[in-house]
Amino acid sequence: MPDLLKFLILDGHSVIYAWEELRKLHLRAAKRYLAREELLKRMRTLQDMRGERVVVVFDGIGTKISESREKDDVQVFYADAGHTADALIEQLAAKYAGTYAIRVCTADRMIWDGISASGANWISPDLLRHEVEQAESEVARKTGKKR
Template identity: 60%
Template sequence: MADTSLQFVIVDGHSVIHAWDELRRMHAAGARRYLAREALLKRLRLYQDMTGTRVVVVFDGVGTKVTDEREAAGLQVFYADAGRTADSVIERLVAKYAATFAIRVATADQMERDTVESFGAVCMSPEELRYEVERAETDLGHRIKS
């Protein structure tokens, strides 16, 4: 039985970037496409801070090994190596941890959704993630005004 006191959202980074209009436009800007990734990470940091849900973001990468960047009390970001996809990294994380923790996966990829659900994760669309992020941003705005 999964420990629901610690909840995780694993985000398929490029899937969300391509699903959110403003991020997709940034990403299409060629040499400055990294700005889309930075904008997504900034919004997800706020979401994590406001909700207490741990956020793990996975991107496709080009290196020789999977890299894991952990921010102090912040997001955990994985970059797949050149021989793997972000999907395969997400699947491995879910297969390893879904029996221990409550995990949701944000992706638009139906095959990925089917796979991680078979391992015990719950899926959400990029639009559902956007709704939750916007709600956290609104909550922050209300706290600041109070």
């Protein structure tokens, strides 16, 4: 039996608020976008090193759910104004957990039960940070660069 395709779905703002350096950027309105950019950069490294596809979901303000992704890049969703990122994460987990290996990273305890019931697994932002740091260290070893 072939290995299941693996996905890591992140509650983007939950991770930003859980990681102090990203939270500090996000709290400065003029620099808010830098927190998202740094999170996405670090998720690209994780995706490249682990082979697990990364999907980052943010709350949005538009009239419909929007999605962006370059070929082989991290996939980014913005929920529409009528839905939360949490609701979109739960929908994605419910729809795909039976077909793919799904992990969800959020600090929001309210969605843990929902994703668990769908068959997805939960990880904390702290565990995600550890995995990212390992991936970054591996890149540094392979390229001979310091982190």
